[in-house]
Amino acid sequence: MDAVQEREKKEEFDASEIEYVSYGGEHHLPLIMNLVDQELSEPYSIFTYRYFVYLWPQLSFLAFHEGKCVGTVVCKMGDHRNSTFRGYIAMLVVIKTYRGRGIGNGFFFFHFGILCTVLGCVGLYM
Numbered sequence: 001m002d003a004v005q006e007r008e009k010k011e012e013f014d015a016s017e018i019e020y021v022s023y024g025g026e027h028h029l030p031l032i033m034n035l036v037d038q039e040l041s042e043p044y045s046i047f048t049y050r051y052f053v054y055l056w057p058q059l060s061f062l063a064f065h066e067g068k069c070v071g072t073v074v075c076k077m078g079d080h081r082n083s084t085f086r087g088y089i090a091m092l093v094v095i096k097t098y099r100g101r102g103i104g105n106g107f108f109f110f111h112f113g114i115l116c117t118v119l120g121c122v123g124l125y126m
Helices: 003-008 026-039 046-055 103-118
Strands: 018-022 060-065 068-079 085-094 121-125
Touching: 018 103, 026 046, 026 060, 026 068, 026 085, 046 068, 060 103, 068 103, 085 103, 103 121
Parallel strands: 085 121
Antiparallel strands: 018 060, 060 068, 068 085
16 A cells, blocks of 8 residues: 555544544644644634634534544634624534544534524524
């Protein structure tokens, strides 16, 4: 197996082994930044990350598998028309070897539930 195939080899795991945790403070910020820098094409400054996680820490989550951070989602909630709110997913990342296994869907539907059901948003967009 060559190096490219080895890097893109899917991890074997059971979905119940993924632990989802809410943003817990400054110690989680480097994990989020590393995932986004590695997996997304758009670079962000430290100020962009802090904007989201400091103003809406309850809307940022990380996914771990056996202690390794394998995914993250960073969101915000804002005013919309007619005194309503809507949610915005700013960053949604799952590392390549863990993609296609439901982690991204888990993040999306979990956030949809929090933002729309619990916090009363009328929609969720990316």
